Amino acid sequence: MLARWFERYLSDEEAIVLLLLLIGGFSLVIWLGAALAPFLTALVVAFLLQGVVAWLERRGLPRWAAVGGVFLLFVGALLALALVVLPLVWNQLVELVQEAPRMFASSQRWLDELQTRYPTVVTPDQIQNWAATASQQASQLGQRALTFSLASLGNLLAVIIYLVLVPILVLFMLKDRERLVAFLLSLLPRRRTLMTRVWQEMDDQIANYVRGKTIEIVIVGSVAFLTFVAFGLPYAALLGLMVGLSVLVPYIGAALATLPVAAVAGFHFGMSQEFVYVLVAYGVLQALDGNVLVPILFSGAVNLHPVSIILAVLFFGGLWGFWGVFFAIPLATLLKALVQAWPRRADTLSVENKSAR
Structure with missing residues (x-):
């Protein structure tokens, strides 16, 4: 075997x-x-x-x-x-x-x-x-x-x-x-035919993802900072940086960033209208990020299953920390491209037999 x-x-x-x-x-x-x-x-x-x-x-x-x-x-x-x-x-x-x-x-x-x-x-x-x-x-x-x-x-x-x-x-x-x-x-x-094929498939995708993710961090963090400053929320720079970096972790980053934002707003404003306004503005920001900004920046991204993305974030993040989380999706895309492009002798033989028939 x-x-x-x-x-x-x-x-x-x-x-x-x-x-x-x-x-x-x-x-x-x-x-x-x-x-x-x-x-x-x-x-x-x-x-x-x-x-x-x-x-x-x-x-x-x-x-x-x-x-x-x-x-x-x-x-x-x-x-x-x-x-x-x-x-x-x-x-x-x-x-x-x-x-x-x-x-x-x-x-x-x-x-x-x-x-x-x-x-x-x-x-x-x-x-x-x-x-x-x-x-x-x-x-x-x-x-x-x-x-x-x-x-x-x-x-x-x-x-x-x-x-x-x-x-x-x-x-x-x-x-x-x-x-x-x-x-x-x-x-x-x-x-290096195989290497060239894998590199050509990965070059544009990795470049688009890394640049898009960097732009997303800057835009989301800046807009969050300006929003918190407009509401008079303390620690606006710290919270804006946290919200910007939260986009690195798909699906759960936004939920984790919600806790400190809600806690600071609750301690500062109490259970008042301003507290509700801050949470609504934060929810609108996350909705615009997920439904408008992400499709624009990552229109050419590789279609990966959510389970694959979460596993990649957990594995590479535990291995290399911040950079592992940042490059989790490109590395998962690299593994997917390698699996798809890897030569298989049995497939080649079957193709040759079909062509001979």
Whole structure:
């Protein structure tokens, strides 16, 4: 049985080479991912920016001018993120941690009122259990925030290296793209029909997905931030960033982001009309994202079953964290393309027999 399986799926020489390349690539990322993180980050960013460079070239702009303009925009966006967005989010996160005891006391009073109104539904024992659980979670949250802040001080040098090294790598990857691609192709076997077929099927799909997902994060996060600011909701930047990143996890990301938005709005406005307006505006934003923005950005996306998407998010997210979640759908699409394009000796023989008849 094993012999027939190997003869069917691994009898093609090119298939074995492709399998070894895939195993080597995944092993390199798993074991050396932390050391190669700046290079991998620059590779992703260059992959995103290459589409903009190609678009400018098609409009008649010289390549050096297109690369220079796109790189300057990238550096400007990176500086704005490092000097404006991240400090604002960090300050609001610190304020939220400091405000946690007051929120806890407010929730305790709300539970007492709930027990007074509905004594048969909410018992004092339940309130004590909920209060103990909330106190434990708040204590753990404060300890994690303190540990993270102390650890981040030690990693300040690594952040500076990222801010310097990643833009330099992105510039050279954009400027010398043809030379780098030619060098990589020279390392591959001359016979690469299967690799070319898989790459052609995946290139546009991965590029469209990654760029579309990045644009979706920026649009949803920005609109959420402006909406929360318009309602006067505190921690608008922190909540906007959370809502924007929630689109990375299909189906359940929006539901998870609803909890902190509703909690902050409830503590700030109470059970008032403003609280309802915030939830309605958030629901409209999620509806527009799922029914308008996603179909526009991902019109050429591969049709994957929801179960496959959730399994890919869980598997690759557990393996590589944030980047695993970000690339879960492209990696699942890659696996699907490999399964469909993989040569099968039995299929070839059956086709030859049919043609002979």
